[in-house]
Amino acid sequence: MAMAAQVLGDRWTLLIIRELFYGVGCFEDIRADLEIPSATLQKRLNALSDAGILMRKTYRAPGERNRQGYVLTETGKALAPVVLALRQWGDDTLRDDSPLTDLIDLRTGKPLRLAIIDSDGKEVDLASAHLKKREGQSDD
Amino acid sequence: MAMAAQVLGDRWTLLIIRELFYGVGCFEDIRADLEIPSATLQKRLNALSDAGILMRKTYRAPGERNRQGYVLTETGKALAPVVLALRQWGDDTLRDDSPLTDLIDLRTGKPLRLAIIDSDGKEVDLASAHLKKREGQSDD
DNA sequence: CCCATAACTTCATTTTTTGAAGTCAGGTTT
């Protein structure tokens, strides 16, 4: 996890990744949405690309010129729970009236959320979940 | 979520919080475990305390002198899914042989994991979960 | 009283971030 914190651990990276989940995939749009300095955005995109989290991919929207697109790789898409957890936390701690129905099942249209489940697929309360310190190889 | 990234977004913060989940609660132990410079640790602890994520609490282990302890507040404990998600991602992307059985149910002892569930409590595949851009008040 | 140690502080140096102002190449407009 220390490596994860290394790659993702800064003020912008997870927000950039969230943009990509939203489908915002080009430099200008990300920059404008987040109001991030372009030099910083550039560095982050390079770092994320080096880390195998996103890929560059030129594309062309109808009636527009070519653009440099950024898309999440499989590794990058696997970050969805991190983004979701962070969002859920942000919502829970900052607002108490959050509808939070903007994570949906593509098939059924039902709202979704993160949960901790046991091996039977039953949800378990946060309070009874215990995080043990890993004894194996350290990742710090 | 931008605020969350603001508070948690740096190389150390989430690792510190993980230490607290593990039950490591004093300055020296955190410093030694993570090998973080003490000035940096100090700043992070202050920031997390200001953000209401942890609290200082003096304690005394049997046969030892008083120590400054750090414990997660409710807000801090609510970060468990973030830590779990990050750990799960780190495991999945960096190792392929991870047992990942160190999150357990305190009551039953069963191994636990994060999942995305729908309103019926049924687990949903990551690929069919869609994150919509929130239209309401922006948090950026 | 002296010593060891935990919990910080200070400080000089390096690294990173930032904001503003460029490049540069591809299209589009005229």
Place this chain on the structure above:
DNA sequence: AAACCTGACTTCAAAAAATGAAGTTATGGG
């Protein structure tokens, strides 16, 4: 085709933050 736009970067100097090493200070034990 010449001039113009705009998206995707670069450059640069100033400001802010992180680092490593070397202090402090307070507390309790011998």
